[in-house]
Amino acid sequence: MKIFLSTVLISLMSFASFSQAYTVYDLYTKKNPPIYAENENIPTWGYDNRLGDGATLSYSFAESNYACDSSSGCFSLSDFMPTGYQDTIALAFDAWASVSNLSFSVAADQSGDIVLGGEAIDGLSGELGHARIVTPYRSGNGLEALSYISSGAVHFDPDEPWSLSGSSTPLFDVALHEIGHTLGLDHSEDKNAVMFSIYEGTNALQADDIAGIQYLYGASVSPVPEPSTYLMLLLGLAMVAGYGRRAVASQK
Numbered sequence: 394m395k396i397f398l399s400t401v402l403i404s405l406m407s408f409a410s411f412s413q414a415y416t417v418y419d420l421y422t423k424k425n426p427p428i429y430a431e432n433e434n435i436p437t438w439g440y441d442n443r444l445g446d447g448a449t450l451s452y453s454f455a456e457s458n459y460a461c462d463s464s465s466g467c468f469s470l471s472d473f474m475p476t477g478y479q480d481t482i483a484l485a486f487d488a489w490a491s492v493s494n495l496s497f498s499v500a501a502d503q504s505g506d507i508v509l510g511g512e513a514i515d516g517l518s519g520e521l522g523h524a525r526i527v528t529p530y531r532s533g534n535g536l537e538a539l540s541y542i543s544s545g546a547v548h549f550d551p552d553e554p555w556s557l558s559g560s561s562t563p564l565f566d567v568a569l570h571e572i573g574h575t576l577g578l579d580h581s582e583d584k585n586a587v588m589f590s591i592y593e594g595t596n597a598l599q600a601d602d603i604a605g606i607q608y609l610y611g612a613s614v615s616p617v618p619e620p621s622t623y624l625m626l627l628l629g630l631a632m633v634a635g636y637g638r639r640a641v642a643s644q645k
């Protein structure tokens with residue numbers, strides 16, 4: 394049985410003009426692909442954020458009976474998730490942060506940039522969860538004022554057999570996908586990608602997911618230096634030391 398991951402505001406669209414499989418979401422025109430000149434403002438997270446700029450975001454958990462779109466019920470994850478779900482959600486955020494210039498912190502319940510909760514969607518199977526992508530709104534007239542972004546939301550269907558490990562519905566895998574939406578990624582055409590619309594057991598970010606998130610927020614700013622980097626650093630220090638010696642010598 395195919396199990397679908399869906400989003401509230403996103404539909405599958407082709408991305409024929411680019412070679413990569415990932416798609417990013419034009420948060421203003423709601424069209425793919427987004428049309429932005431390089432370094433032009435793009436409404437990703439953050440005030441006046443630019444394409445490729447990083448962001449520091451917070452997330453929190455919804456309270457029981459919070460207001461959601463479903464008439465069937467809105468829940469706190471504590472109402473139906475296995476004990477320890479908070480750590481699993483944190484790992485999913487960490488996965489995105491580890492490959493991009495994004496960082497996340499936990500905010501008080503029902504606050505922050507991204508709120509995660511439960512929503513009765515369609516009973517067992519079918520949709521496992523969905524996400525509301527970040528949505529911009531105008532703080533004045535004109536595109537120039539389009540700076541702030543309202544909260545993102547991730548909803549998990551309480552009727553699924555959620556698990557933190559094991560063979561039933563893995564919370565981590567689904568959270569990884571839905572969080573990707575709240576960060577601005579649409580569905581990918583790459584069947585191996587976490588952002589592919591159908592869950593087929595992918596449980597780690599793939600090259601296409603990483604390319605997508607780095608297009609929006611840039612690469613991680615603190616990568617582990619490679620040996621060649623150390624060599625360049627040593628050469629640089631040697632040159633500085635050499636200049637220093639000459640400078641001292643010239644004072645004599």
Ligand SMILES: [Zn+2]
Nearest residue numbers: 398399400590
């Ligand atoms: Zn999706």
